[in-house]
Amino acid sequence: MTVPVTPAGLGYTPADPAFIADPYPAFARLRADHPVIYDPATNQWLVARFADVLALLRDRRLGRSYVHVATHEEFGRTPPPAWQAPFEASQRLQLIDMEPPDHTRLRRLVSTAFTPRTVEGLRPRVTELVDGLVSAALERGAFDLLADLIEQLPVAVIAELLGIPPADRGQLRPWSADMTLMFELTRGEADERRAVQATVEFSDYLRTLVRDRRARPRADLLSELALVAEAGDRLSEDELIATAILLLNAGHEASVNGAANAWWTLFRHPQALAALRADPGLVPTAVEELLRFDTPAPMFERWVLEDIELHGITIPRGEELALLFASANRDPAQFANPDGLVLDRAPNPHLSFGAGIHFCLGAPLARLELGVLFRAILEQMPTLELVSEPAWKPRFVLRGLQALPVRVA
Numbered sequence: 107m108t109v110p111v112t113p114a115g116l117g118y119t120p121a122d123p124a125f126i127a128d129p130y131p132a133f134a135r136l137r138a139d140h141p142v143i144y145d146p147a148t149n150q151w152l153v154a155r156f157a158d159v160l161a162l163l164r165d166r167r168l169g170r171s172y173v174h175v176a177t178h179e180e181f182g183r184t185p186p187p188a189w190q191a192p193f194e195a196s197q198r199l200q201l202i203d204m205e206p207p208d209h210t211r212l213r214r215l216v217s218t219a220f221t222p223r224t225v226e227g228l229r230p231r232v233t234e235l236v237d238g239l240v241s242a243a244l245e246r247g248a249f250d251l252l253a254d255l256i257e258q259l260p261v262a263v264i265a266e267l268l269g270i271p272p273a274d275r276g277q278l279r280p281w282s283a284d285m286t287l288m289f290e291l292t293r294g295e296a297d298e299r300r301a302v303q304a305t306v307e308f309s310d311y312l313r314t315l316v317r318d319r320r321a322r323p324r325a326d327l328l329s330e331l332a333l334v335a336e337a338g339d340r341l342s343e344d345e346l347i348a349t350a351i352l353l354l355n356a357g358h359e360a361s362v363n364g365a366a367n368a369w370w371t372l373f374r375h376p377q378a379l380a381a382l383r384a385d386p387g388l389v390p391t392a393v394e395e396l397l398r399f400d401t402p403a404p405m406f407e408r409w410v411l412e413d414i415e416l417h418g419i420t421i422p423r424g425e426e427l428a429l430l431f432a433s434a435n436r437d438p439a440q441f442a443n444p445d446g447l448v449l450d451r452a453p454n455p456h457l458s459f460g461a462g463i464h465f466c467l468g469a470p471l472a473r474l475e476l477g478v479l480f481r482a483i484l485e486q487m488p489t490l491e492l493v494s495e496p497a498w499k500p501r502f503v504l505r506g507l508q509a510l511p512v513r514v515a
């Protein structure tokens with residue numbers, strides 16, 4: 107009797123710390139022999155190859171959500187319990203979980219704040235913030251590159267952009283960390299309760315702020331959107347609050363993980379780090395390569411809204427796909443020397459920012475932040491070195507390090 111091959115048998119074990127630390131050998135096995143395979147442990151179909159992930163991201167027979175076209179029952183799913191309603195309601199109004207035409211309308215409203223040109227205008231302020239953070243870290247000598255430096259920047263930038271008062275910004279990371287527990291494959295009820303609680307607190311906080319901005323507008327994105335919301339027909343108050351939550355959370359989670367994972371990669375590739383220090387002009391292509399090499403958000407899900415066929419397998423409506431971005435980014439059919447860190451790789455069509463209609467709205471901002479930050483660290487901290495090997499958080503979907511202890515000589 108032959109034992110059927112399972113993703114777990116190939117090493118795809120999202121709850122296992124060893125897999126989280128290095129999922130790439132399992133991805134290589136999936137890509138080679140099982141480009142699409144059903145995973146009974148997660149009830150998802152895994153898709154591992156670049157060409158498939160890219161095509162599916164552009165395929166309108168799939169959706170980030172299904173609630174706009176079907177009930178939970180029609181999709182064979184158990185409806186979430188009533189106590190999760192605040193989370194569900196907020197999620198449903200976030201543009202990342204919408205499909206056209208609502209997605210198009212909401213994305214258009216916020217996109218002007220994130221075009222490459224508008225974002226380039228933020229460069230002086232981002233540089234100022236980075237310089238302040240780097241100076242403070244240098245004074246300490248030994249510090250956590252993640253908490254003391256990397257994490258501070260995207261949180262400050264997105265909070266300033268929206269107009270969150272400095273005194274309140276300390277809450278953003280914990281709220282986001284708790285809310286995003288709901289996306290983990292291995293979550294338990296305690297995680298779900300934390301996610302719901304954080305949604306309620308975050309939404310209440312933003313409702314007060316939005317109403318204040320509507321009464322007393324300032325020069326920030328929240329005021330601009332609050333005025334659009336007041337006009338009523340294009341943006342409701344609940345949509346505005348959900349949009350602000352999305353921007354604040356998406357505006358730092360992946361950037362923080364991406365930057366910290368990138369430095370961990372550099373510390374493990376001392377020759378590449380030395381080359382980058384010798385020629386900081388490599389930073390723009392290096393940032394792209396580091397985002398490819400260790401993809402900050404390794405997996406995004408899609409629902410099958412109409413039957414699809416993939417490698418001769420029919421996947422019916424109602425099923426869920428796990429698109430393995432991190433595997434796609436190491437696909438030898440797309441990238442020469444995929445497991446090598448090639449700092450001047452160009453072109454570099456990695457999928458770390460996604461593709462299709464949900465392509466990352468914040469990609470220009472993330473690129474600016476990481477570019478300015480990396481250059482400052484390289485130039486102002488030439489002796490930066492790792493103190494001890496970092497540990498990973500027990501999370502796969504929002505995969506990131508717990509800390510990155512470093513020192514400057």
Ligand code: HEM
Nearest residue numbers: 201202356357360361364406458459460464466467468472
């Ligand atoms: C290195 C940093 C970042 C990475 C790797 C990243 C990655 C991604 C990916 C892969 C998606 C698409 C998800 C999918 O297709 O299911 C996405 C969507 C999104 N990202 Fe980012 N992101 C980053 C930074 C940012 C920043 C700084 C912002 C700030 C505004 C942001 C805002 C968004 C938004 C609003 C969406 C939803 C877009 C839509 O549905 O139309 N992201 N991001």
